[in-house]
Amino acid sequence: MRGKRSKQYRKLMQQYGLSFGFREPYQVLVDAEILKDADRFKMDLVGGLERTLHGKVKPMITQCSMRHLYAATNEPGMSFVIDKAKMYERRRCDHRPEDYPEPLSAKECLASVVDPKGAKTNKHRYVVASQELEVRKHMRGILGVPLVYINRSVMIMEPMAGATAEMREKEEKVKFRDGLKGRGSGSQGMKRKREDDGDDKETANDGADAAAKKKSKYGKGPKGPNPLSVKKSKKKADGEATAPEKKQDAEEAGDASTVAATADGSEPGSKKKRRRKHKSGNEGGDSEAVAASREGAEADMDVDAED
Template identity: 30%
Template sequence: ALRGTRHYPRPSLDAPPAASCSAHGCGFRIRGSRRCGRWPGCSALAMKITRQKHAKKYMSFYKYNFGFREPFQVLLDGTFCQAALRNKIQIRDQLPGYLAGATQLCTTRCVLKELESLGKELYGAKLIAQRFQVRNCSHFKDPVSGSACLLSMTEEGNPHHYFIATQDQDLATKVKKKAGVPLLFIIQNTMVLDKPSPKSLAFVQAMQANQLVPEHQKQSIEHLKEEQGLVKESENRRKRKRAGGPNPLSCLKKKKKVQETQQPSAAKKKRKRKRNRAKSEA
C-alpha cells in the first residue's frame, strides 16, 4: 500500500443494511454508521470541502479583479430570507464562515415594503429582513419591486461591491448579465456562491488585454491606496542616491602656489621737522 493513503475498515457481513446519511441530509447510501465521513460511500464531507474550495476560489477572483474587500456587503431579498427560514439556516452565523470574511447583511426599503404587502405568508421572512441594515435606494417616494430595487443598487459597475442573495430566477438571470456582481442562493439547506458569470470572465479578459479600463475600478484602487496610506508614502519617500562618478573637481591637477615676492618699497622720505628758533638779540 502507498504511504499517506487512508484505509477504511471493510464492513462485516453482519453489518446492518445500507442507510442514507442523516448527519447532513446528503442522501448518499452508507453502511454501519449514520455519520458523514465514516465510510467511503458517504461523500457529504467531501462535498462540503469541495464547496468551500470553490467559494474560496471565486472570492479570490472577485477580490483581485473587482476590488472586493471586507466586510462583504450582501443585499438580501425576501425569497432568500424565506428559503433560509424553511431550511433553518442561520444567515448571520453561517455566511461569514462560508465567505471566509466579515459580512454586512443589508436590504432596502423596497424589499421590506414588498414583504409587508404579501401578508402573513412571508411574515417570518419579514422579521428576518428587518434585522438587517437598510440601505438607501433611489425609490424613497415611489417604491418598486424588490428585484428591480436590487438591480438598481448594482448599476454603474457595482461601485459599492454588493453581493446579491436571492432565490428569484429572473433576478438571478439579470444579475448574471452584469460584470462583477456575485450571486448567492440556497440549495436544500446550504448557501452557495455561484461561479463568476461569462460576462464577468469576458470583462476580466478584456482588462488583461488592455482593451478596457473601467473608471469605477480606478476610483476604487485610488480609494484603497488612500486608506492604506500608500499615496502619502510614495510622495514623501526620500529618493535614494545612486552611486555616481568621482567629483570632477577632485580630478584636477594641483596648482603650484606662486609666492608673491615683495617688491622693495621706495625709501620713505623722512619728514624734516622745522623748528623755529628765536633769534637772540645781539
C-alpha cells in the same frame, strides 16, 4: 459545506478581490424570498453567508423588499422573519410609497441599487443574495457581481459570469504586458548605470567568469606535486656541472665511442677484445729465465728419486 466546494468559493472571492476590489466585511443585498426560504429551512442566513464568502458580511435589505415582507404578514411565521430583517442595515432605494404605491419587483429594485446609472458596473461592490432567477440573470450582465442563492437548504455561490471572466482576463493580460515592459526598462536603466560607473567591475567579473568556465571545462584530473613540499634545486658552484649537464656529457662521450668502433670495423653494440702487449726489449731474457726454471725443477725431481 464540503472541502472542495469551499476551496472553490474561497478562490472565487480572492479573484473578485484582486480584480474588483472586494474586501471584508462584504456588503450583501438580500431580498424577501431568500429570507423566507432561510426561515423555512431553519438556516442561519448570516452564518451561511460568512461560510460561503469566507469572510465577515454586512447584510443589507432595500425598502421595497421590506414592503414585500409587510405585505405577507398573514403568512405563518412572517413576524419572526420581519423582526430578523429589521436587524439588517436598510439600503435606501428611493422608491417611496408616495411615489410608488406598489413596491417594485426585486429585479428592478436591486438593479437600481447595484447599477443606478446603467453603466454595467458594480461600483459599490455589492454581493447579491436572491432566490429569484430573473434577478440573478440580470445581475450576470453587470461586471463583478457575486451571486448567492439557496438550493435545498444548501447555500450556493454561482461561478463568475462570462462577461466578468472576460474582463478579468483582459486586465490580467494588460498587467502582464505592463510588467514585462517595466522589467525591460529597468534592465536597460541598470545597464546604463553600470556603464556610467565604469568598466572596472565588468573586467573583474569577466575575469572571474572566464576562470570559472575554464575550471569547469577541464574538470578533475591528476594533480601535480605540492610546490611547497618539493625540494628546491641547489645552486651550482663555479666549475661544477649540474646533473643534466653531466648526463648530456656522458651521452656525448658514448656517441664518440660508437663512432670510433664503427671506424675500426666492429659492430657498435659488440664489446671490443683486449690484446696483450709484450715489451720488445725483454723478449729474449724472458725465454732464458723460463728455460732455467725448467732445468731446476728437473734436478730437484732427480734428487728426490735417489733418496
